[in-house]
Amino acid sequence: MHAPGSLQLYLTWQEASRSPCLLELARDLLADAAQLADRSESPRQRRRIDVVSAELLIRDGNVVAAANLIGPDSAEGATELEKLIFVRLLLAQDRPRVVDSLLAHLETAARRDSRLGTLITILTLRVRAAEARNDKAAADRLIVEALALAAPQRSVRSLLDEGPGLVEILQRTTPMSVYARPYLDKFGAFSEEAGETRTQGPLSKTETSILELVAQGMSNREIAHRLSITVGTTK
Incomplete structure (x- = not known):
């Protein structure tokens, strides 16, 4: 085996x-x-x-x-998957600026190859990094883009996987995206x-x-x- x-x-x-x-x-x-x-x-x-x-x-x-x-x-x-896990480690260590540098290359490749699932995951990680830097404007912009990509694909997991930390950001961006409220409801149902x-x-x-x-x-x-x-x- x-x-x-x-x-x-x-x-x-x-x-x-x-x-x-x-x-x-x-x-x-x-x-x-x-x-x-x-x-x-x-x-x-x-x-x-x-x-x-x-x-x-x-x-x-x-x-x-x-x-x-x-x-x-x-x-x-490392493989792309391994790099994404390493990004989560960096976020847990409160090193958001290092995260930005690493994700930039992964995001470019995901956009080039039209890999929406990976791109949504990368954007949600960038949201967390921006929030950690207290750059709420960037976090809001990124979550709105992630929602716009995820909703038509019915992609829920990429956002749920980042945990309850996204809830406050979704609440803040409800006026900016018609998809924010439905995802907040999904977080509630998941909990x-x-x-x-x-x-x-x-x-x-x-x-x-x-x-x-x-x-x-x-x-x-x-x-x-x-x-x-x-x-x-x-x-």
Whole structure:
């Protein structure tokens, strides 16, 4: 069995982060992937695990441990996904000006290649950086652009992933964008859903199997075939 790639691991963690009852399983999967990476004796595989582990630590508020894990030079030779996680570390360290420099190159490439999902993520990170610099005018301008791109694509996750810190900015920009209020409502619904999830019981056998297969890099269709369930159930 091969260790899953950074994208597969990251997506698994992103899904788990929206559902608190899945967090422990996500941690276990990450630990298993780390063991597989160590057995492979592949520095690249090990780096992938470290980068995704750092994302988990950042979300847990353990910034020092995340910095010790991926180091100050993580942007050198990194994939785009790894650079975005490094940006989150820089924001957690209150280094917004370094973030601006790093994101400028990523934004240029995303615009050139018309990769809207990546561009929305970059813009929301730039919003956080501008807010950290207390440049509210820039933060407002960037969030309005991000909303204009995200709404037609029904892209909710890119904004939800940046957490409640965007709520105040969305409230401030409600007069500037017709999309701000609907996204505020989505944040509210997400918070309620997360609260309900905490009161739910343990995962079912099927839910556990789905998450394990996602971590192995299988597609929704492949998971559905393996477990004899519908593709819709895997989502």
